[in-house]
Amino acid sequence: DAVRESLIASMSRDELVGATEQLDTDEIADLAPDLPQHVIRDVFKSLPIEEREQLRAAMSYPEDSVGALMDFNMVHVREDVTLEAVSRYLRRFDELPDHTDQVFVVDRDERFKGVLPINLIVVNEPDTEVGQLMITDVVKLHPDEKAELAAQAFERYDLVSAPVVDEDGKLFGRVTVNVVLDYIREESDTELLNQAGLLEEEDIFASVWKSAQNRWAWLALNLATAFFASRVIGEFEQTIAQMVALATLMPIVAGIAGNSANQTTTIIIRSLALGQINQGNAKRLMLKELAISGLNGLVWGGFAGLFAYFLYHNVALGVVMTAAMMLNLTLGALVGIGIPLMMQRLGRDPAIGASVLLTAITDSGGFFIFLGLATLFLI
Amino acid sequence: DAVRESLIASMSRDELVGATEQLDTDEIADLAPDLPQHVIRDVFKSLPIEEREQLRAAMSYPEDSVGALMDFNMVHVREDVTLEAVSRYLRRFDELPDHTDQVFVVDRDERFKGVLPINLIVVNEPDTEVGQLMITDVVKLHPDEKAELAAQAFERYDLVSAPVVDEDGKLFGRVTVNVVLDYIREESDTELLNQAGLLEEEDIFASVWKSAQNRWAWLALNLATAFFASRVIGEFEQTIAQMVALATLMPIVAGIAGNSANQTTTIIIRSLALGQINQGNAKRLMLKELAISGLNGLVWGGFAGLFAYFLYHNVALGVVMTAAMMLNLTLGALVGIGIPLMMQRLGRDPAIGASVLLTAITDSGGFFIFLGLATLFLI
Numbered sequence: 001d002a003v004r005e006s007l008i009a010s011m012s013r014d015e016l017v018g019a020t021e022q023l024d025t026d027e028i029a030d031l032a033p034d035l036p037q038h039v040i041r042d043v044f045k046s047l048p049i050e051e052r053e054q055l056r057a058a059m060s061y062p063e064d065s066v067g068a069l070m071d072f073n074m075v076h077v078r079e080d081v082t083l084e085a086v087s088r089y090l091r092r093f094d095e096l097p098d099h100t101d102q103v104f105v106v107d108r109d110e111r112f113k114g115v116l117p118i119n120l121i122v123v124n125e126p127d128t129e130v131g132q133l134m135i136t137d138v139v140k141l142h143p144d145e146k147a148e149l150a151a152q153a154f155e156r157y158d159l160v161s162a163p164v165v166d167e168d169g170k171l172f173g174r175v176t177v178n179v180v181l182d183y184i185r186e187e188s189d190t191e192l193l194n195q196a197g198l199l200e201e202e203d204i205f206a207s208v209w210k211s212a213q214n215r216w217a218w219l220a221l222n223l224a225t226a227f228f229a230s231r232v233i234g235e236f237e238q239t240i241a242q243m244v245a246l247a248t249l250m251p252i253v254a255g256i257a258g259n260s261a262n263q264t265t266t267i268i269i270r271s272l273a274l275g276q277i278n279q280g281n282a283k284r285l286m287l288k289e290l291a292i293s294g295l296n297g298l299v300w301g302g303f304a305g306l307f308a309y310f311l312y313h314n315v316a317l318g319v320v321m322t323a324a325m326m327l328n329l330t331l332g333a334l335v336g337i338g339i340p341l342m343m344q345r346l347g348r349d350p351a352i353g354a355s356v357l358l359t360a361i362t363d364s365g366g367f368f369i370f371l372g373l374a375t376l377f378l379i
Numbered sequence: 380d381a382v383r384e385s386l387i388a389s390m391s392r393d394e395l396v397g398a399t400e401q402l403d404t405d406e407i408a409d410l411a412p413d414l415p416q417h418v419i420r421d422v423f424k425s426l427p428i429e430e431r432e433q434l435r436a437a438m439s440y441p442e443d444s445v446g447a448l449m450d451f452n453m454v455h456v457r458e459d460v461t462l463e464a465v466s467r468y469l470r471r472f473d474e475l476p477d478h479t480d481q482v483f484v485v486d487r488d489e490r491f492k493g494v495l496p497i498n499l500i501v502v503n504e505p506d507t508e509v510g511q512l513m514i515t516d517v518v519k520l521h522p523d524e525k526a527e528l529a530a531q532a533f534e535r536y537d538l539v540s541a542p543v544v545d546e547d548g549k550l551f552g553r554v555t556v557n558v559v560l561d562y563i564r565e566e567s568d569t570e571l572l573n574q575a576g577l578l579e580e581e582d583i584f585a586s587v588w589k590s591a592q593n594r595w596a597w598l599a600l601n602l603a604t605a606f607f608a609s610r611v612i613g614e615f616e617q618t619i620a621q622m623v624a625l626a627t628l629m630p631i632v633a634g635i636a637g638n639s640a641n642q643t644t645t646i647i648i649r650s651l652a653l654g655q656i657n658q659g660n661a662k663r664l665m666l667k668e669l670a671i672s673g674l675n676g677l678v679w680g681g682f683a684g685l686f687a688y689f690l691y692h693n694v695a696l697g698v699v700m701t702a703a704m705m706l707n708l709t710l711g712a713l714v715g716i717g718i719p720l721m722m723q724r725l726g727r728d729p730a731i732g733a734s735v736l737l738t739a740i741t742d743s744g745g746f747f748i749f750l751g752l753a754t755l756f757l758i
Contacts, residue, residue: 087501096498098537101480118497119475122466155564158477158557160539177556178537184560185534188567189649195574196645197638205655208670215642215671216678222638223679226631227686233627234690240626244619247626248612251633251742252605259576259601263594266575270568276584291587296594300602307606311613363630 017042025054026071026173054173066150067143069183070164070173073097076104079113079131083121086130090121099176101160105134112163112171114138140165141175147183154180194352197222218356225360229254232364236371239379245312246374252304253324254366258359260296261332264289265358268340269350277341286337293333294326301325316378324370331369332362396421404433405450405552433552445529446522448562449543449552452476455483458492458510462500465509469500478555480539484513491542491550493517519544520554526562527652533559573731576601597735604739608633611743615750618758624691625753631683632703633745637738639675640711643668644737647719648729656720665716672712673705680704695757703749710748711741 011019016039020028028043035043047055054072061067075096077086086103090096102115114134124133139153141164153159154177164173193200197218202211233240233250240247268285271277277285305322309315339357340350390398395418399407407422414422426434433451440446454475456465465482469475481494493513503512518532520543532538533556543552572580576597581590612619612629619626647664650656656664684701688694718736719729 090501091503093502096502099480099539100498101478101539118501119479122469122497122500123472123475124470155557155560160478160480160556177539177560178534181534181556181560181563184563184567188563188570191567192570192574192649193645195571196642198642198645202646208667208674211667212671212674215639215675218642219635219638219675219679223631223635223682226634230627230631230686233630234624237623237627241620241623244616244626245613247619247623247629248609248616250626251612251630251746252602252609254630255605255742256598256602259598260594263575263577263597266572266577267581270571288587288590292591292594295587295591296598299595300598303602307609363634367630 013039013042017046024071024073025051028055029059030068061143064147065143066141066145066147066164066175069147069150069175069179070143071176071179072173073100074104074161074163074171074174075100076106076110076171077116077130078107079105079129079134081130082126083124083128083130083133084126086116086121087126099161099178104163104171104174105130106171110170112140112165112169115163138163142166143172148187150175151180151184151187191351195355197356221356222359225356225363228360229363229367232367233371236367236375239371239375242379243317243374245308245314245317246371249304249308249317249321250367250370252307253321253328253370254363256300256304256325257328257332257366258362260293260329261336261358261362262355264293264333264336265340265354268337269354272340272344272350282341286334289333289337290330293329297322297326297329301329314378317374320370320373320377324366324373327369328362328366331365332358335361396425403450403452404430407434408438408447440522443526444522445520445524445526445543445554448526448529448554448558449522450555450558451552452479453483453540453542453550453553454479455485455489455550456495456509457486458484458508458513460509461505462503462507462509462512463505465495465500466505478540478557483542483550483553484509485550489549491519491544491548494542517542521545522551527566529554530559530563530566570730574734576735600732600735601738604735604742607739608742608746611746612750615746615754618750618754621758622696622753624687624693624696625750628683628687628696628700629746629749631686632700632707632749633742635679635683635704636707636711636745637741639672639708640715640737640741641734643672643712643715644719644733647716648733651719651723651729661720665713668712668716669709672708676701676705676708680708693757696753699749699752699756703745703752706748707741707745710744711737714740 013036016035020031020035020039020043023031025047061070075090075093077089090103096118100118102117105113105116107113114136115138116130116134120133139157139159139162141150141153141162143164143166150162153162154175159177161174161176163171164175166172193202197215199214199217202214206214236246268277301322301324304325305318308321309318335358339354343350343352343354395414399410399414399418399422402410404426440449454469454472456468469482475497479497481496484492484495486492493515494517495509495513499512518536518538518541520529520532520541522543522545529541532541533554538556540553540555542550543554545551568580576594578593578596581593585593615625647656680701680703683704684697687700688697714737718733722729722731722733
């Protein structure tokens with residue numbers, strides 16, 4: 001993308017208009033956000049009326065909609081013609097558009113009727129009529145649908161191409177598997193980058209200054225939550241001054257619960273994406289994650305308690321350590337489920353920012369629980 | 380997968396053999412790891428010789444190789460026949476195998492010569508010979524190649540199917556885009572799960588006990604590194620006892636560097652996967668990440684230093700805080716680049732376990748640097 005931007009920046013107005021003339025409308029629409037306004041205007045004027053309409057349509061769809069994945073290179077035929085006639089028609093093309101595994105069947109008003117796989121043209125006798133062979137029970141996409149839904153349809157039904165139909169039932173465009181493949185790859189890349197707090201794609205060739213800015217929002221947010229956690233500890237300075245061992249043990253309580261909560265939230269976000277969570281099982285799920293965190297608290301909290309005991313030969317300290325681990329793991333499970341569920345109810349992407357919030361809560365919570373228990377029972 | 384396992388467990392031997400008889404050899408190969416030995420033996424006996432060979436071949440490939448993605452449903456023709464003859468041959472099929480966008484051209488010895496896209500059969504005159512139209516400059520996969528390479532080829536060249544050729548140049552099988560799509564989706568899921576320390580796919584319906592075990596390896600590892608970091612703090616108990624403020628500030632130093640290092644490592648792992656890193660630019664990259672971490676250290680370390688100063692009205696403490704942040708961010712950048720590069724040189728997957736190691740180093744390192752500087756200059 002950075003390459004594309006600098007290429008565009010280096011080209012003159014006429015060169016740009018000339019270059020875009022060789023592209024399909026859906027490709028121009030993809031490029032449009034990077035092109036200067038006046039170039040888009042010139043390109044618009046240079047297109048035939050029909051393509052102008054297509055370009056206007058394609059440019060109006062948000063990035064994660066079916067409309068943005070769509071192209072207009074579909075071949076369509078009528079249902080009352082023979083395969084012979086279809087073959088004659090197809091032979092007028094030098095080459096069919098890429099990924100033409102099927103032609104679309106439409107009526108006189110361009111209303112979508114069904115699809116005719118190219119393979120059926122090949123294996124059937126030439127005098128068969130399209131209507132006899134066409135498949136009407138097919139996946140139809142709508143330009144306003146989420147791109148993710150289209151991706152799921154391609155995966156589930158092993159599609160190579162699928163028709164896009166508008167609200168009047170008219171054939172509008174098509175989506176092909178190569179675009180879906182790129183979409184899925186990009187989505188999963190974005191997810192990984194976002195999880196590490198990288199706002200956008202940044203490659204190793206970006207400048208130091210640009211890279212740093214890309215990473216700052218996240219670091220600033222983390223610094224703010226770290227300051228807060230630091231103030232929580234600050235409230236217990238008296239306690240720590242009397243028992244310095246607490247300072248050495250408190251990061252364990254915070255850290256393990258953070259990791260455990262992160263595991264919970266990853267499972268929940270994934271289940272939400274797969275549509276596996278509903279009103280009916282949300283409560284059972286909550287109980288299950290609480291049970292797991294209870295078990296983890298017993299096992300790893302037990303280990304941590306023993307560790308504390310053997311280091312400082314103080315039974316009460318060991319017990320406080322174990323109790324704090326159990327409580328903080330439980331807190332982690334609660335927010336690990338609660339945050340993504342709440343995000344989804346608010347209509348937000350549950351994956352974005354979940355881990356910052358989570359760590360903020362398990363850190364501050366862990367310090368508060370551990371130092372609080374210590375103040376009550378050890379001092 | 381869990382559903383499949385319990386289904387298989389509930390079926391009798393005869394039912395299983397009966398069910399597998401309806402599957403293709405490549406599908407049986409996918410199922411094989413879940414089937415009881417004696418069922419596989421029976422299935423083997425029930426297959427014709429050619430399919431036995433295919434099954435044996437398909438079962439011998441590791442999960443992430445091209446061989447594991449391969450199927451054997453390819454249609455092949457000779458180059459010296461006309462399209463007319465090819466059409467007649469294809470009409471003998473009721474239906475072509477799914478994702479047959481091209482037929483494969485082979486010679487008498489089954490050596491792969493090229494491909495003939497179905498679309499070309501449709502748009503060309505029936506008396507044209509296959510040899511005139513066939514495309515010889517195509518992507519050929521080998522069964523031992525990494526599946527990821529195949530996925531990249533499908534993405535780059537927008538393929539629907541690709542031939543798999545053995546070491547003698549013979550056509551062996553094919554890979555289709557639907558399998559590649561599933562592979563990419565599964566890989567990215569696995570990556571997200573592994574990053575959160577979940578060993579394998581675990582859905583919300585798994586039992587508490589199974590889920591807990593799935594998460595334990597990671598928690599145990601984290602606990603071990605947390606114990607280590609705790610002992611680093613323990614070495615400075617004297618210092619903390621004299622200046623409790625240090626205990627409140629030390630998690631900030633550790634946390635921000637951990638996040639920053641994680642960003643670095645995510646970029647590096649991604650660039651390694653895309654093949655963007657080589658001997659030539661590795662050093663420049665190292666310098667760039669060090670520059671970013673230096674900048675981050677100045678900016679966020681500066682903030683943290685001011686925070687410390689305003690809280691405790693101690694200039695020296697603020698300076699030590701800023702210096703510790705800068706040093707730990709630099710350490711984070713070094714290990715953030717170094718760990719994935721080293722992992723790759725050792726032939727390991729650089730993504731697995733990187734974040735545990737990283738956090739272990741930035742935590743322990745952060746505590747050591749901050750408390751060490753404090754001991755030298757503040758006490």
